[in-house]
Amino acid sequence: MSAGAAASPARLPGAAVAQPAILLHVRDVHARLGGAHILQGVDFDVPGRGVTALLGRNGVGKTTTLRAILGIVPRSGTVTFDGQPLDGLATFRVILRGIGYVPEDRDVFAGLTVAENLRLAERRGVPPRYDLVFDLFPDLAARRRQAAGTLSGGQQQMLSIARALLNPARLLLVDEPSKGLSPRLVGETVAALARIAEDIPVLLVEQNLAAVRKLAEHVLVMAEGRIVHAGPAADFLADAALTQTLLGVSAGTGAQA
Amino acid sequence: MSTIVLLALTGIGLAGLYFLVASGLTLIFGLMRVLNFAHGAFLLLGGYCAWLLGAQLMDAAGNVSNAGFLAMLIAALAAGAVIGTLTELVLIRPLYRREFAQVLVTVGLGLVVGALVMGIWGGDPRNFPAPPWTHGIVRILGANVPASRFLLIGVALLVLVALVAFLRHTRYGLIVRAGVENRTMVSALGIDVRRAFTLVFALGGALAGLSGALAGVYFGAVSPGLGSMLLIDAFIVVVIGGLGSITGSALAALAVGLLQQFANYYFTGIGDLAIVLLLAVVLLVRPRGMLGAST
Amino acid sequence: MTRAPGTQPRRFAGRVTLAVIVLLLVAVPWLDLPTAGLLPDRLNAPGSLQLLGLCLVFGALAMTYDLLFGFTGLLSFGHALFFAAGAYTFAIAATVFHLSGPAALALTLGVALLLPLVIGAISLRTTGIAFAMVTLAFAQAGAVIVGQDPGHATGGELGLGLAYDHLPQFLVGVANTRYLYWICLALVVVVAGIIWWISGSVTGRVWQAIRDNERRVQVLGLRPYVFKLVAFVAASFLAALCGIAWLLLVGGANPGITTAEFTLSLLVMVVLGGAGTRWGALAGGVLYTFLDQRLAALAGSPAIQSLPTALRVPLSQPLFVLGIVFMLVILFRPGGIASLFGMHGSQPARRRWLAWLGRGAARR
Ligand SMILES: Nc1ncnc2c1ncn2[C@@H]1O[C@H](COP(=O)(O)OP(=O)(O)OP(=O)(O)O)[C@@H](O)[C@H]1O
Ligand SMILES: [Mg+2]
Numbered sequence: 039m040s041a042g043a044a045a046s047p048a049r050l051p052g053a054a055v056a057q058p059a060i061l062l063h064v065r066d067v068h069a070r071l072g073g074a075h076i077l078q079g080v081d082f083d084v085p086g087r088g089v090t091a092l093l094g095r096n097g098v099g100k101t102t103t104l105r106a107i108l109g110i111v112p113r114s115g116t117v118t119f120d121g122q123p124l125d126g127l128a129t130f131r132v133i134l135r136g137i138g139y140v141p142e143d144r145d146v147f148a149g150l151t152v153a154e155n156l157r158l159a160e161r162r163g164v165p166p167r168y169d170l171v172f173d174l175f176p177d178l179a180a181r182r183r184q185a186a187g188t189l190s191g192g193q194q195q196m197l198s199i200a201r202a203l204l205n206p207a208r209l210l211l212v213d214e215p216s217k218g219l220s221p222r223l224v225g226e227t228v229a230a231l232a233r234i235a236e237d238i239p240v241l242l243v244e245q246n247l248a249a250v251r252k253l254a255e256h257v258l259v260m261a262e263g264r265i266v267h268a269g270p271a272a273d274f275l276a277d278a279a280l281t282q283t284l285l286g287v288s289a290g291t292g293a294q295a
Numbered sequence: 296m297s298t299i300v301l302l303a304l305t306g307i308g309l310a311g312l313y314f315l316v317a318s319g320l321t322l323i324f325g326l327m328r329v330l331n332f333a334h335g336a337f338l339l340l341g342g343y344c345a346w347l348l349g350a351q352l353m354d355a356a357g358n359v360s361n362a363g364f365l366a367m368l369i370a371a372l373a374a375g376a377v378i379g380t381l382t383e384l385v386l387i388r389p390l391y392r393r394e395f396a397q398v399l400v401t402v403g404l405g406l407v408v409g410a411l412v413m414g415i416w417g418g419d420p421r422n423f424p425a426p427p428w429t430h431g432i433v434r435i436l437g438a439n440v441p442a443s444r445f446l447l448i449g450v451a452l453l454v455l456v457a458l459v460a461f462l463r464h465t466r467y468g469l470i471v472r473a474g475v476e477n478r479t480m481v482s483a484l485g486i487d488v489r490r491a492f493t494l495v496f497a498l499g500g501a502l503a504g505l506s507g508a509l510a511g512v513y514f515g516a517v518s519p520g521l522g523s524m525l526l527i528d529a530f531i532v533v534v535i536g537g538l539g540s541i542t543g544s545a546l547a548a549l550a551v552g553l554l555q556q557f558a559n560y561y562f563t564g565i566g567d568l569a570i571v572l573l574l575a576v577v578l579l580v581r582p583r584g585m586l587g588a589s590t
Numbered sequence: 591m592t593r594a595p596g597t598q599p600r601r602f603a604g605r606v607t608l609a610v611i612v613l614l615l616v617a618v619p620w621l622d623l624p625t626a627g628l629l630p631d632r633l634n635a636p637g638s639l640q641l642l643g644l645c646l647v648f649g650a651l652a653m654t655y656d657l658l659f660g661f662t663g664l665l666s667f668g669h670a671l672f673f674a675a676g677a678y679t680f681a682i683a684a685t686v687f688h689l690s691g692p693a694a695l696a697l698t699l700g701v702a703l704l705l706p707l708v709i710g711a712i713s714l715r716t717t718g719i720a721f722a723m724v725t726l727a728f729a730q731a732g733a734v735i736v737g738q739d740p741g742h743a744t745g746g747e748l749g750l751g752l753a754y755d756h757l758p759q760f761l762v763g764v765a766n767t768r769y770l771y772w773i774c775l776a777l778v779v780v781v782a783g784i785i786w787w788i789s790g791s792v793t794g795r796v797w798q799a800i801r802d803n804e805r806r807v808q809v810l811g812l813r814p815y816v817f818k819l820v821a822f823v824a825a826s827f828l829a830a831l832c833g834i835a836w837l838l839l840v841g842g843a844n845p846g847i848t849t850a851e852f853t854l855s856l857l858v859m860v861v862l863g864g865a866g867t868r869w870g871a872l873a874g875g876v877l878y879t880f881l882d883q884r885l886a887a888l889a890g891s892p893a894i895q896s897l898p899t900a901l902r903v904p905l906s907q908p909l910f911v912l913g914i915v916f917m918l919v920i921l922f923r924p925g926g927i928a929s930l931f932g933m934h935g936s937q938p939a940r941r942r943w944l945a946w947l948g949r950g951a952a953r954r
Pocket of ligand 2: 101
């Protein structure tokens with residue numbers, strides 16, 4: 039259970055823990071929601087270091103993919119994390135294997151204070167890394183007693199990331215952290231993620247290609263419930279024709295998709 | 296003046312009873328989105344357990360000592376907690392993610408327990424043994440108020456304070472509060488929310504059981520119809536207060552109890568109609584109730 | 591649309607079976623057969639016909655609830671109100687206002703149409719659990735009013751016996767129970783006919799689409815509110831018809847039919863039979879009523895009386911047995927009785943109709 043998470047007390051910045059080449063295998067994952075076949079055989083790998091960006095137009099199933107990996111939405115197919123299958127596990131067990139999740143739209147608990155949101159993430163027998171998260175997001179330390187619902191969008195995003203980082207994780211799933219943030223806040227969030235990614239591999243869903251360019255080493259592109267492109271980020275972003283066909287934008291300008 | 300005092304205190308006493316039933320319902324609904332139709336059955340079992348024990352402990356005049364009465368209340372509480380826990384483990388948990396089936400299964404359990412109580416103890420009201428002081432009268436501002444009203448008010452306040460403290464200051468309280476907002480996200484933090492499910496069922500069952508015994512004191516008797524009668528009142532309270540909100544339930548219980556008493560007195564017997572109308576109006580104006588969660 | 595080969599003959603066979611069953615049911619009052627203790631008496635004795643009539647009425651009533659809940663996805667906790675409105679309005683019209691049969695019927699039908707129109711129009715402004723609660727509130731209001739006995743019209747707790755002086759003579763007397771039985775049978779045929787016709791119509795398809803995904807219906811440019819209101823009024827109107835038949839059969843109205851428990855028992859019937867299947871609800875209603883009535887009688891039988899107390903007491907409570915069966919169905923057979931016969935809400939048909947709806951909206 040939590041043994042796996044406790045076994046890798048990764049600290050930032052820090053001691054590189056030996057990571058396997060491929061950390062997460064996703065094979066032939068299907069998911070249906072409300073009668074619609076949303077994921078239609080998703081296959082990809084996430085390497086054990088750096089940021090892997092999952093791209094695609096709105097509504098292709100990126101969020102659903104993350105939720106399927108975590109068992110939040112029912113799925114078929116196999117997902118292997120660090121050599122162990124995650125199939126059939128309840129969501130909380132998947133998380134305790136050492137995955138941190140930063141959902142789309144933050145999903146902080148609005149009625150709870152910042153401190154309570156973080157305290158909720160604490161686990162028995164695992165020392166919470168408050169020094170780490172408050173070092174990354176000093177703003178949160180000052181707002182411990184504020185209700186999370188009254189935080190600004192950017193602060194909520196910080197809290198959501200902090201919550202996922204409070205326990206040592208071996209992989210972070212981060213869903214559109216830049217959504218709805220001003221350019222300056224996007225910059226801050228990207229900087230924070232870059233620091234985090236030095237130490238923990240990240241699977242990042244992102245529409246902002248500028249952010250992808252700064253962070254990602256690999257990209258996966260989804261269309262119609264499948265992965266249609268996988269490869270190095272630099273090559274993909276340099277290929278204007280490819281970004282145009284797959285995402286409907288030209289990456290050349292670095293504009294928001 | 297004395298009439299108003301009497302009506303107000305009786306209304307608040309009734310509100311206490313409503314709150315005890317409603318608080319468990321609202322916690323269960325808030326966390327699990329299950330309207331628990333077996334809550335009346337929990338109440339009934341608590342009431343009859345207390346009555347059974349009381350029948351052993353009482354003297355010839357039908358009185359029990361204070362210690363005996365406390366034992367009766369604890370028995371009711373324990374019976375409710377046990378049936379609540381079993382319900383969650385045996386009936387609700389296998390139907391995980393099928394919320395409508397969960398509601399239906401509680402409907403079935405309500406039928407079964409009601410029929411069982413009817414079969415074993417019959418349909419007639421059974422006199423409920425209590426200490427003599429609960430039958431006494433307290434003179435306050437010129438009004439003669441039955442002492443049992445104060446018992447209900449006291450217990451309800453105690454439970455309210457304890458519940459709020461539990462929700463504010465304990466880890467499980469934190470989990471429940473977070474789960475009421477978004478239980479998927481709670482499990483996505485690595486927490487087994489299903490334990491919290493069992494807990495709220497146990498807690499709700501305990502409170503329902505306790506209210507069964509207190510209803511026995513308030514009405515002077517327990518009968519098989521008690522469960523469904525108080526269940527409907529509690530539903531109304533929970534919905535007016537906003538599903539999932541403890542303070543909402545407390546306020547709504549107060550509004551409903553007072554409205555019922557005053558309407559009954561000033562417009563002879565219109566109390567039940569008044570609270571139903573209040574419910575309809577609140578729902579149509581604010582479909583989520585007074586303090587309802589926004590999801 | 592092309593039909594799968596074999597559908598035509600099967601449909602024909604189905605119709606023949608249905609006709610035979612209906613004819614057999616029509617003939618029951620002439621069939622002097624033993625019933626092996628299943629019914630209180632020989633098959634065509636008044637007591638048996640009364641019980642069969644009761645089963646038919648509640649079967650029809652369960653179908654009307656299925657229309658609302660299984661078909662359109664509207665979970666109402668107030669359906670009993672409309673059944674009770676039918677029964678009480680007719681009883682009051684005949685007994686208190688001394689109206690003739692046709693006049694009482696006309697008045698009741700008017701109420702049966704107007705009451706759900708008003709209540710539905712208000713309640714349907716809410717959805718989901720709030721809708722369930724508003725309908726519960728209205729039904730409770732009805733129950734309270736009936737219990738209060740305003741102007742001695744409803745008889746309060748005691749109920750209201752139906753005065754037959756202005757009603758047709760064939761409705762009166764034990765010897766005429768067969769006519770009441772036929773009325774109940776006619777009720778089932780009429781209710782089933784209307785439900786089949788309306789649920790097969792475009793409106794019925796929209797109802798199913800609303801149940802499956804209301805948002806999608808909205809996106810297609812249709813107003814779910816109007817369709818839901820039509821479903822609510824139709825189901826409630828038919829429930830009121832059932833109320834009239836029940837009143838005639840039982841000979842009086844009592845406040846038991848106004849309670850929330852009564853609506854819950856309808857829910858049990860529908861789920862027991864198989865929600866959304868129509869036949870299932872009919873079967874569930876018939877079975878529930880039969881068990882509810884006969885288990886009590888069976889419990890008095892020597893076989894049960896000789897059992898040890900721990901078994902005898904629960905088994906002598908029909909609702910205990912029904913509740914257990916109900917829970918087992920939910921846990922292990924969510925499709926109800928209908929699923930035993932391979933009947934499910936048909937998925938492909940549903941999808942076809944969604945596609946059809948899409949085309950219709952696009953054309954506009
Ligand atoms: N609960 C649900 N019921 C039915 N359909 C759903 C449900 N949740 C998501 N969908 C549909 O599944 C598809 C994929 O949704 P998803 O949220 O995974 O997209 P996404 O790629 O994350 O999009 P975005 O970039 O806008 O966040 C969408 O078409 C969405 O409408
Ligand atoms: Mg998304």
